[in-house]
Amino acid sequence: MDFSPVKKQRVYREIVRQLRKKIEEGEIALGEQLPSERNLAESLSVSRSSVKEAFSVLESVGVVEIKQGSGVYLRNNNHNDVIAKINAIIHGVSVDIVELMEFRLALERDTAYYAAIRGNREEISNIASAYRNLEMAAEQNENGAEEDLAFHMAIARAAGNSIVERVMYMLSSEVREGLKESRESTLHVPARSSMVLKEHKAIYDAIKNGSANIAREAMAVHLEGVRKRYL
Template sequence: MNLKPIKTRKIYEQIVDQVGHLVAEGQLKPGDRLPSERELVERFQVSRASIREAISALEMMGLIEVRSGEGTYIRQVNIESVITPLAWMLFIETDSDLELYEARKILEVQAAGLAAERADDDEIKDLYEALEIMRMDLENHRLGEDADHQFHYSIARATHNKILIRLMNTLSDTMQKSLKSSRSRLYERGDTPKKLYDEHCKIYEAIKNHDAEKAQKFMLDHLLGVERHLAKYLNID
C-alpha cells in the first residue's frame, strides 16, 4: 500500500483551500462579497489572526480583492483568475516535486520549440547570460539554482506567448524551491553538475540556431533525467 505520512496543515491554509474550492466549483463567483471578518471567525471557528492570514494569502494569489471600507470580493474573471487555482494549489502543496516536473515537461518542452522559432537576438543574449552565470557557479561549486531558473524563465519569455509566460510566473516561486531542492540532491554525484550544465548548453545552441525539433528533444532529455534521479532519490518506481 502506498501510505503517506499525515501532515499537520496550518489553519489559514485550510481556509484558503476551502475558499479556493468554492470558487472552482462555482459556489463563489467573481464579484461575490465574502462575509465580514467577524462572520468568518464564527463560521470557521478560528481566531481573527488565522482569518487575516488567509485573507492575505488569497489576496496575494489574486483570488480576492480587498476594497477599503467596502469589504472583500472575489475578483472578476480574467486570465489571472484562470491561473489562480493553480497558484493556490502550489501554495498549499509542499511535496509535489515529481508532479511539478511532469507539468514542466508539458509546458517547457513545447516552450523550447516555440522559443527556437521566435527568439530574437536580445532573448538569445539573455539565455547566454544565464548560461554564463551557471558556468561560473559550476566553477565555484555553487548550486546555481538562480541561474537555472533564469535560463528556463528566459525560454518562456522567448515564446512571446503571454499566457505561457503568466503560467511560468505562477510556477516561479515553486520552481525556485524545487530547483534548489533537486539540485542539492543531484549534486551528491560528482559528475552531475557538469552534466546539467552541458544539457543546458545543448538547449541554448538549439534555440540559438532556431532548431525547434532539437530544442524540444534536449529539453525533454534534460527534464526526464532530473525526474528519474528524483524518483530514485525518493524511492518511487
C-alpha cells in the same frame, strides 16, 4: 557529548518498498489486486495499521484504488509513472513536486520549440547570459538554483507567448524549491553537475541555431533527467 537524533524509518515506507519490488519483478501487474491487509501484515511481520497506512499513502498519490468490500488494486497507469510515485513516497519526496516536474515537461518542451522559432537577438542573448551565470555557479560549486530558474525563464520569454510566461512566473517559487533540492544532490557528484550543464548547453545551442525540434527534444531530455536525479 552531543549526538544527532537517529531518524527512524517509517514502517509504511518499507512496506511500499517491498511492494515496488514485486511490481518491478512483475509479480504484481498493473490493474491487479494487491495482497490483503491481513496477509501482507503476516508476510512482512508488521501491524495491520502499518499496512493500512501504506495503502492509504499509495491511494493518496493515485497508485492504488481501494474498493470497499473487494480489496486494493494497483491502478492501470503507466508503469514508469507508478514507479516514480512510489519512489517519491520511499524517499520522502513531495508528490506535488513530482507532479510539478510532469507539468514542466509538458509545458517547457514546446516552450523551447517556440523559443527557437520566435526568439529575437536580444532574447537569445539573455538566454546565453543566463547560461553563462549557471556555468559560473557550477564552477564555484554553488547550488545554482536561481541561475537555473533564470535560464528557464529566459526561454519562456523568448517563446513569445504571454500566457506561457505568466504560468512560469506563477510556478517560479515551486520550481525554485524543486531546483534547490535536486541541485543540492547534484553538487556532491561532479559528473552529474557536468551532465546538467551539458543538458542546458544543448538546449541553448538548439534555440540559438533556430533548431526547433532539436530544442524541444533537448528540453525533454533535460527535464526527464531532472526527474530521475531528483527521485
